[in-house]
């Protein structure tokens with residue numbers, strides 16, 4: 001928990017741990033109904049979402065959600081010309097607390113939607129949970145790892161473990177497409 005916010009991360013990865021292909025695009029093969037249903041249910045409980053400038057959400061209720069779009073094109077916090085409920089945020093110029101306050105959010109659930117730089121930055125802030133979906137039949141050789149600065153051969157699970165998170169049980173979202181979900185939470189919290 002960061003101050004009074006619950007920080008929840010969400011990613012879907014290929015069997016080889018990638019969130020996007022070698023051209024840095026998220027392929028349709030990763031857009032799987034079972035994960036989309038899980039994701040939409042979760043988003044309906046989020047008070048705000050955060051993502052990098054090249055990510056988007058593309059769900060029916062996206063336009064009504066409070067949103068922070070990370071970009072270095074602004075100094076700190078600025079209105080988003082495209083969406084009324086969204087703000088542009090440069091994390092070097094304003095803290096998460098300041099950005100949330102600018103959205104009118106003093107507490108609540110903040111959903112972190114990626115991509116790699118965004119997921120990495122929130123590793124340092126601290127996740128209350130990171131929900132990692134794996135599409136077991138999709139491979140993205142040479143693709144984009146979940147976390148920026150991932151070392152060669154390091155899986156997203158290795159990175160989460162290194163940052164003090166531990167896995168919960170494996171949930172099967174779609175047996176035919178081998179889609180599984182594991183929610184990672186801070187180890188100390190699991191012992192409480």
Ligand SMILES: NC(=O)c1ccc[n+]([C@@H]2O[C@H](COP(=O)([O-])OP(=O)(O)OC[C@H]3O[C@@H](n4cnc5c(N)ncnc54)[C@H](OP(=O)(O)O)[C@@H]3O)[C@@H](O)[C@H]2O)c1
Nearest residue numbers: 011012019026052053054055070071072091114115117118
């Ligand atoms: N499979 C999945 O679950 C999943 C999830 C999310 C994204 N993706 C895919 O991953 C790819 C990359 O997404 P992305 O480019 O949005 O990821 P990203 O690496 O988080 O964001 C990159 C951009 O966000 C801004 N940014 C990042 N960190 C910042 C910081 N600390 N302060 C200020 N600005 C910051 C910068 O924008 P400026 O260049 O404007 O400065 C940077 O170029 C996309 O193809 C997306 O579809 C997949």
